Amino acid sequence: MTAERPLETITIRMLTDRAQVGYATFYRHYASIEDLLRGIVDDLYINLAELLPSLAGAQPERAATLVFHQVREHPGHYRLLLHADRSLGLLDKVVEMGTQALLAAYEARPDSRVPLDVTVDHCIRSFLNLIAWWLSHDMPYAPERMGQIFLDLVLHPMEAMALRPRISLD
Structure with missing residues (x-):
């Protein structure tokens, strides 16, 4: 709709x-349309929370691809999320979740001139903008291709400049 x-x-x-x-x-x-929207975002949040943390660090392309698959399965929900009234705080919740997943997988490079909080916020919002572009253009590329585009356009440049994977002690 x-x-x-x-x-x-x-x-x-x-x-x-x-x-x-x-x-x-x-x-x-x-109780309201806003309550319905929060329910939709909560469902998306749960699905994304299951996908991202275990994949973000070791397999970022796989994690990004899985998110694009999720978007392709629920495009209406993501359109709602990306266009919902900012005062509802729905997008902020998704940004926070992405921030937590990224911070669990990456840390600041010691030689970075860009603060970690700025880098992480830029990365998450760039990812959301890429999703918005994909939706607004009727998803012209496969989720796998979009995962690779995210790596090439957003994550790899940020890794070169400001982020490095956390070392796992497992």
């Missing part, structure tokens, strides 16, 4: 009519 009209113009009645559920049924599960 967000591909058809701006998020802020969607009403609960429109949602319930489109989903073919009763108005009262919506309110049994959600």
